Amino acid sequence: MTCEIRHEGDVAVVALSGDIDLESSPKVRTALLDCVGLKQGVLVDMSEVSYIDSSGVASLVEAFQTARKSQTRFGLVSVSQPAMRVLELARLDRVFAIYDSVADGVQGAQ
Amino acid sequence: MSSLDNLAQGDPMSRAGDAAAGARLLALRVPASPDRLRLVRAAVSEAALASGCSEQCVRDIVLAVDEACQNIIKHAYHGDPSREILIDVCRDEKRLVLEIVDFADPVDTAQIKPRNLGEIRPGGLGTHFIQECMDATEYVPPPDGAGNLLRMVKRIS
Numbered sequence: 492m493t494c495e496i497r498h499e500g501d502v503a504v505v506a507l508s509g510d511i512d513l514e515s516s517p518k519v520r521t522a523l524l525d526c527v528g529l530k531q532g533v534l535v536d537m538s539e540v541s542y543i544d545s546s547g548v549a550s551l552v553e554a555f556q557t558a559r560k561s562q563t564r565f566g567l568v569s570v571s572q573p574a575m576r577v578l579e580l581a582r583l584d585r586v587f588a589i590y591d592s593v594a595d596g597v598q599g600a601q
Numbered sequence: 602m603s604s605l606d607n608l609a610q611g612d613p614m615s616r617a618g619d620a621a622a623g624a625r626l627l628a629l630r631v632p633a634s635p636d637r638l639r640l641v642r643a644a645v646s647e648a649a650l651a652s653g654c655s656e657q658c659v660r661d662i663v664l665a666v667d668e669a670c671q672n673i674i675k676h677a678y679h680g681d682p683s684r685e686i687l688i689d690v691c692r693d694e695k696r697l698v699l700e701i702v703d704f705a706d707p708v709d710t711a712q713i714k715p716r717n718l719g720e721i722r723p724g725g726l727g728t729h730f731i732q733e734c735m736d737a738t739e740y741v742p743p744p745d746g747a748g749n750l751l752r753m754v755k756r757i758s
Contacts, residue, residue, distance in 0.1 A: 512642075542663075546671065546732055555721075577664065580734070
């Protein structure tokens with residue numbers, strides 16, 4: 492799993508790739524909460540996520556809730572098919588803002 | 602936890618592991634450690650693919666096994682990586698039977714329930730994922746010396 496952070500304007504784009512599982516999700520959780528803590532909009536690029544489990548989903552939900560409390564925008568971008576299936580199972584595809592591209596997300600998150 | 606109704610053929614939870622019922626595809630004994638779950642997923646994925654499961658069916662099986670192992674690591678063994686998990690995958694004609702065994706104290710199955718998905722909060726989704734991904738799941742009496750045996754059944758599609 493890799494987790495790369497870049498900034499586009501006032502938005503932090505967190506690009507995740509590989510398997511987000513019980514071993515790697517703590518790193519994802521820390522990265523997302525750090526970005527949310529900066530009071531920036533946060534977009535999570537999930538186009539290269541090959542697998543996500545309940546611990547990875549929990550990291551997304553915690554960051555989403557923390558962002559909401561601090562009135563910071565939080566969204567997902569280009570969610571891969573395997574990851575979308577898991578979000579759908581959790582009924583979270585209706586909860587997260589999900590964008591087709593980083594450009595769409597940046598526009599929506601600012 | 603159980604969703605054993607409405608399977609088309611016979612007793613959905615009958616064991617496929619004996620020679621008369623089916624063929625064993627995989628038998629793993631792994632340390633109960635998060636860094637071994639990738640190995641478990643890879644092995645289970647290969648076994649499901651070799652059985653003719655579709656890509657989606659494989660992903661569902663892999664997620665269910667991963668979540669079952671996570672439950673053992675977190676809740677049964679409380680993160681002790683010196684403990685072990687056994688994973689057994691068997692196939693009969695149209696289904697895979699997956700058995701996950703631990704050596705912890707017996708669980709109170711009445712306490713294992715998926716949470717209300719209307720609550721948006723971190724955690725508690727593993728049991729829901731297992732039940733959604735598999736056709737049937739049930740705790741059955743474990744072999745001598747083991748603590749718990751979770752049997753999960755998935756029709757091959």
